[in-house]
Amino acid sequence: MSDDGMSRIVKTMTSLLFPLVFIYGLYVIAHGHLTPGGGFQGGAVVASGCAMILVAYGSGWTMKKVKEKNLSTVESLGALLFIGLAFLGLIFGAGVFFNNFLANSEFIFFGTKVAFGTTAANINTAGILPIMNFAVGMKVTAGLFAIVLVMAHATSSKKEDK
Amino acid sequence: MIHAFAYNVPYIAVVALILIGLYAVLFRRNLIKIVIGIVLIESGVNLFLITLGYRTGSIAPIYTSNPGLTNPMALPVPQALTLTSIVIGVAVLALMLSLIIHIYRHYGTLDSRKLGGDEE
Amino acid sequence: MSNKRDLVAIIAFSMVAVFFVFTAIMMGPVGEHYFGDPDETDMDDYIINNAQTETGANNAVTSVVFDYRGFDTLGEATILFTAVAGVIMVFRRLKK
Numbered sequence: 001m002s003d004d005g006m007s008r009i010v011k012t013m014t015s016l017l018f019p020l021v022f023i024y025g026l027y028v029i030a031h032g033h034l035t036p037g038g039g040f041q042g043g044a045v046v047a048s049g050c051a052m053i054l055v056a057y058g059s060g061w062t063m064k065k066v067k068e069k070n071l072s073t074v075e076s077l078g079a080l081l082f083i084g085l086a087f088l089g090l091i092f093g094a095g096v097f098f099n100n101f102l103a104n105s106e107f108i109f110f111g112t113k114v115a116f117g118t119t120a121a122n123i124n125t126a127g128i129l130p131i132m133n134f135a136v137g138m139k140v141t142a143g144l145f146a147i148v149l150v151m152a153h154a155t156s157s158k159k160e161d162k
Numbered sequence: 163m164i165h166a167f168a169y170n171v172p173y174i175a176v177v178a179l180i181l182i183g184l185y186a187v188l189f190r191r192n193l194i195k196i197v198i199g200i201v202l203i204e205s206g207v208n209l210f211l212i213t214l215g216y217r218t219g220s221i222a223p224i225y226t227s228n229p230g231l232t233n234p235m236a237l238p239v240p241q242a243l244t245l246t247s248i249v250i251g252v253a254v255l256a257l258m259l260s261l262i263i264h265i266y267r268h269y270g271t272l273d274s275r276k277l278g279g280d281e282e
Numbered sequence: 283m284s285n286k287r288d289l290v291a292i293i294a295f296s297m298v299a300v301f302f303v304f305t306a307i308m309m310g311p312v313g314e315h316y317f318g319d320p321d322e323t324d325m326d327d328y329i330i331n332n333a334q335t336e337t338g339a340n341n342a343v344t345s346v347v348f349d350y351r352g353f354d355t356l357g358e359a360t361i362l363f364t365a366v367a368g369v370i371m372v373f374r375r376l377k378k
Contacts, residue, residue: 032341033339033340034340035226036343075366098352098353100349104336112338113338114338115335116334116335121226125339125340126340129348129349136359139359139363140362143363144252146369147365147370151263151373154263171317172317177306181299181302184298185295215326216318218318223343224340224341225334225342226340237326238329238333239326239329239351242346242351243354246354246358249361253365256365256366256369260369
């Protein structure tokens, strides 16, 4: 990869397209319990948008803006949120690991009851499933972006390697 | 015989993918081509897992278009296991490619018959 | 010695190809496992009939991945974490 990235036209169009790709990826993550999609698929879409930014602006600029430590922190936060929700099922629910304790419980966040045979695709419904989707989406995005960033930085042509 | 081999096209596609990937792993020298062969074998196995869960005339397992379960639905458990398998394939591919970059820096070549020849 | 290696590769490849043709004949006309009728579907019928009232999600695959089989998703998240840690560790340069 070269140091400065691609030409000015490519940089402008990429910075105009990146919010659209990001919002589409967040839509796929957030509606994971109503339509096909979910945490892993939406995380891959957002990581593709971030890789587009990396290709257009060059690896040196992206490495200065986004440090590796921030990506590691985001990924660890996603994993801790996932395991924390699983342990809360032990305390609040029926005493089993991975219990869905918010599912039909009329809580204000995600607890609306769903009867058999309705097609009302309400986003307020499915218990801890949307929060788990968000945690897995954060983890997959940060992980894939960190892999691509480290590989691009290691193969850039600087003068100190052979 | 014709009935058996005309309606089982997904299984024939699985066998073709796995055999092409195995040919690329066994008979090519370049390391990148060997990695492409491994990815083809993984794609064939994922396709096999998905085609095990299909019922004739069924729709996707989403309840929005099927209120009250009037149509038969495809089985959801093989699709969930295929999702896990795809993520594992991505993880293995990332590790293989980073090791290839490291090998290229150390040896200067990507030919698999010229590596590891320190004792002759 | 590359002739011996090529011979072993050809024998292994032809053995795998014969194994696949044998499996196709055993599954097709002999074993009646055609494309479109799976064998036993008791667990999946229970999940299809009860997933909407028990979990409240409209997507049966997401409720299987995160609710009925959430432990497998935990293992998969661990694999992703290990792969990212391994890749970053390969490219780390020690400060001289």
